[in-house]
Amino acid sequence: MAKRDINIKHSDDVRGAGGELHQTASAPEARITSNHGAPISDNQNSLKAGARGPTLLEDFVLREKIQHFDHERIPERIVHARGSAAHGFFELTESLADVTTAKVLTEVGKKTEVFTRFSTVAGGAGSVDTPRDVRGFAVKFYTREGNWDLVGNNIPVFFIQDAIKFPDLIHSVKMEADSGYPQAASAHDTFWDFISLMPESTHMVMWAMSDRGIPRSLRMIEGFGVNTFRLLNEEGVATLVKFHWRPKLGAQSTCWDEAVKIAGADPDYHRRDLYEAIADGDFPEWEFGVQLFTQEEADALPFDILDATKIVPEEVAPVRVVGRMVLNRNPDNFFAETEQVAFLPTNIPPGIDVSEDPLLQGRLFSYQDTQLSRLGTVNFHQIPINQAKGCPFQNFQRDGQMQTAVPKGRANYEPNSLSEAGEDGGPRADPKGGFRTAAIPVEGTKVRIRSETFADHYSQARLFFRSQTPPEQAHIASAIVFELSKVSLEHVRLRVLANLRNVDEELASRVAAGLAIDLPEKAPAAVEPIDLDLSPALRIVGKYPETLEGRAIGLLVTDGADGKIVEALKSAAEAEGAKVKTVALKVGGVTLKGGEKLKADAQLQGAPSVIFDAVAIVASEDGCAELLKEGAAVDFAKDAFGHLKAIGHTKEAQPLLDKAGVEPDAGVVDLAGGAEAFLAPARTRQWDREPNVRILA
Numbered sequence: 281m282a283k284r285d286i287n288i289k290h291s292d293d294v295r296g297a298g299g300e301l302h303q304t305a306s307a308p309e310a311r312i313t314s315n316h317g318a319p320i321s322d323n324q325n326s327l328k329a330g331a332r333g334p335t336l337l338e339d340f341v342l343r344e345k346i347q348h349f350d351h352e353r354i355p356e357r358i359v360h361a362r363g364s365a366a367h368g369f370f371e372l373t374e375s376l377a378d379v380t381t382a383k384v385l386t387e388v389g390k391k392t393e394v395f396t397r398f399s400t401v402a403g404g405a406g407s408v409d410t411p412r413d414v415r416g417f418a419v420k421f422y423t424r425e426g427n428w429d430l431v432g433n434n435i436p437v438f439f440i441q442d443a444i445k446f447p448d449l450i451h452s453v454k455m456e457a458d459s460g461y462p463q464a465a466s467a468h469d470t471f472w473d474f475i476s477l478m479p480e481s482t483h484m485v486m487w488a489m490s491d492r493g494i495p496r497s498l499r500m501i502e503g504f505g506v507n508t509f510r511l512l513n514e515e516g517v518a519t520l521v522k523f524h525w526r527p528k529l530g531a532q533s534t535c536w537d538e539a540v541k542i543a544g545a546d547p548d549y550h551r552r553d554l555y556e557a558i559a560d561g562d563f564p565e566w567e568f569g570v571q572l573f574t575q576e577e578a579d580a581l582p583f584d585i586l587d588a589t590k591i592v593p594e595e596v597a598p599v600r601v602v603g604r605m606v607l608n609r610n611p612d613n614f615f616a617e618t619e620q621v622a623f624l625p626t627n628i629p630p631g632i633d634v635s636e637d638p639l640l641q642g643r644l645f646s647y648q649d650t651q652l653s654r655l656g657t658v659n660f661h662q663i664p665i666n667q668a669k670g671c672p673f674q675n676f677q678r679d680g681q682m683q684t685a686v687p688k689g690r691a692n693y694e695p696n697s698l699s700e701a702g703e704d705g706g707p708r709a710d711p712k713g714g715f716r717t718a719a720i721p722v723e724g725t726k727v728r729i730r731s732e733t734f735a736d737h738y739s740q741a742r743l744f745f746r747s748q749t750p751p752e753q754a755h756i757a758s759a760i761v762f763e764l765s766k767v768s769l770e771h772v773r774l775r776v777l778a779n780l781r782n783v784d785e786e787l788a789s790r791v792a793a794g795l796a797i798d799l800p801e802k803a804p805a806a807v808e809p810i811d812l813d814l815s816p817a818l819r820i821v822g823k824y825p826e827t828l829e830g831r832a833i834g835l836l837v838t839d840g841a842d843g844k845i846v847e848a849l850k851s852a853a854e855a856e857g858a859k860v861k862t863v864a865l866k867v868g869g870v871t872l873k874g875g876e877k878l879k880a881d882a883q884l885q886g887a888p889s890v891i892f893d894a895v896a897i898v899a900s901e902d903g904c905a906e907l908l909k910e911g912a913a914v915d916f917a918k919d920a921f922g923h924l925k926a927i928g929h930t931k932e933a934q935p936l937l938d939k940a941g942v943e944p945d946a947g948v949v950d951l952a953g954g955a956e957a958f959l960a961p962a963r964t965r966q967w968d969r970e971p972n973v974r975i976l977a
């Protein structure tokens with residue numbers, strides 16, 4: 281169980297016989313005060329004209345408390361509203377001094393504090409954690425040269441090529457404007473209408489429909505800076521760069537049906553997983569890597585590196601791992617830190633620079649702007665989580681709402697000569713160590729057009745689809761069938777299919793068959809797609825480590841069960857880093873075979889198998905008879921089987937498996953064979969089982 285630090289100080293409230301309140305807090309640091317410091321004598325009763333009389337306007341204690349409460353919420357982020365974050369550090373393991381002067385990328389061994397926020401994109405702040413969606417992956421490095429915010433996603437490409445399309449994209453995916461639904465879902469008319477009219481989105485749609493759109497854990501997502509950036513070295517030479525994060529636990533996903541059910545079982549599934557892992561000392565870790573290119577190398581690629589709908593395959597330009605990030609501390613306060621953190625792609629230290637990617641160029645404006653409506657003032661950089669902790673910040677910007685700094689002296693302009701009179705003249709620009717912009721030659725006629733080099737919308741979508749393993753391809757096809765089945769506009773479905781024919785004819789046919797509609801004519805492509813060399817690096821299946829680390833195992837235990845089996849499973853699984861929870865019909869637990877009591881970690885109704893990676897049913901004959909009467913027990917086994925999980929069971933549990941339709945296979949294991957027989961399949965998912973449990977497109 282996660283350990284929580286609860287910092288709230290309780291003043292022992294004691295009620296007298298007449299209901300009057302006696303507070304025992306007397307030390308000044310323990311007593312409640314108003315926001316302005318006045319000690320409060322009674323936090324339970326408002327000031328009234330008589331015990332049963334009306335409340336008095338005079339009651340400033342009541343008014344301040346209610347008024348503050350009334351204003352507790354701030355506008356949620358227009359996108360990425362639902363997020364979870366943690367503190368940690370970044371450690372450079374290999375210097376990039378040849379290509380950049382940024383200290384954070386040149387000082388090997390130096391640990392730079394970070395604050396990292398993960399998010400879904402479409403849902404509101406109170407939505408669930410497991411919809412099919414892109415995941416945000418935003419890292420704030422508190423470097424010695426100012427904050428560096430690498431505001432990326434778990435998918436390396438984007439839906440659109442130009443920032444001017446962003447409001448349209450987001451309007452289309454959010455709940456529909458008239459009805460206000462669906463929440464946190466792309467499976468609806470307006471999203472697919474927009475997508476089908478924007479062929480450039482096809483590549484990212486492939487990624488979003490793949491298993492990457494339904495991650496198992498935030499600890500198991502990759503991260504990408506998406507846009508191309510530049511690094512600048514001492515000589516001012518620029519190198520193009522793409523940034524990558526790779527989770528130590530590997531990229532892993534849930535099954536779609538599982539993700540849907542988790543949303544009901546535990547809407548906070550990812551948030552809880554991250555929080556508990558960190559609280560338990562299982563610190564999530566990522567490798568940090570870069571792909572570097574000279575301008576000449578970039579020019580030789582068959583697509584434009586400024587086009588955010590394109591990747592550079594790792595097989596073409598390997599990812600050079602130069603650091604790692606470890607998240608090792610939960611926020612103390614969700615609002616103050618996770619909610620108020622403001623990421624800005626414009627936060628970049630000297631030695632890193634932006635590119636002309638038109639999507640990134642728009643982002644450079646949008647984030648600063650949105651913080652003003654979200655956090656309400658130009659002084660949002662003074663909020664502790666946003667402060668440049670790695671170095672001092674000083675300039676002549678002054679005043680504004682919620683100004684908390686108290687600058688001294690009269691130097692609030694520059695140039696000034698106040699120092700000549702012995703006064704503090706304030707800071708000055710640093711031409712050598714200050715932020716530099718890559719001296720990239722730029723000229724042209726003012727035009728509103730998209731570059732011809734951005735016109736190939738399908739080759740990389742095809743590359744992505746064809747590089748997947750068969751189960752992953754089937755998931756993509758099935759996901760598109762699911763989404764389009766929720767689309768009510770027939771012409772939109774057809775337009776998606778017409779576009780898909782440019783990606784892969786077989787994919788288009790599978791989706792059409794899954795919808796039971798005829799394939800329309802192929803949509804004309806601006807540029808005919810080409811077959812690129814496949815990139816196995818784009819897969820998930822077969823890439824992640826088979827391990828119990830980061831996995832949760834549920835042991836469904838009944839009265840009369842053999843305690844030795846429970847103990848053996850628990851200790852063997854925990855020794856390998858799994859989290860084990862006992863689940864029983866009643867939370868008080870069970871009486872084991874020998875008469876001893878075993879407390880349950882969770883009641884069955886609240887701990888369905890969807891929240892575990894593998895399950896074991898340790899039942900006695902009578903215990904199993906009880907389970908047969910409980911639908912949640914049948915679902916426990918049925919869903920574990922359907923979600924391709926290892927199932928260990930005692931012989932006595934067989935009737936439950938039969939009722940749940942669990943068929944024998946390599947992942948269904950008799951616990952008489954010992955703990956290892958169960959733990960071996962529990963280290964991964966039983967992909968081979970999938971064709972037996974569902975019809976895939």
Ligand code: HDD
Nearest residue numbers: 357359360397416417418432433443446506642646647650
């Ligand atoms: Fe964005 C938030 C990632 C394109 C406008 N974006 C936001 C967050 C992430 C991303 C992870 C959440 C940060 C947090 O946790 O607070 N966005 C991306 C990526 C993009 C991208 C990887 C493509 C490469 N974004 C993008 C465009 C625009 C925006 C093209 C506008 C033109 N994004 C915003 C925003 C948000 C935001 C409206 C909402 C909250 C915030 O900025 O702070 O300004």
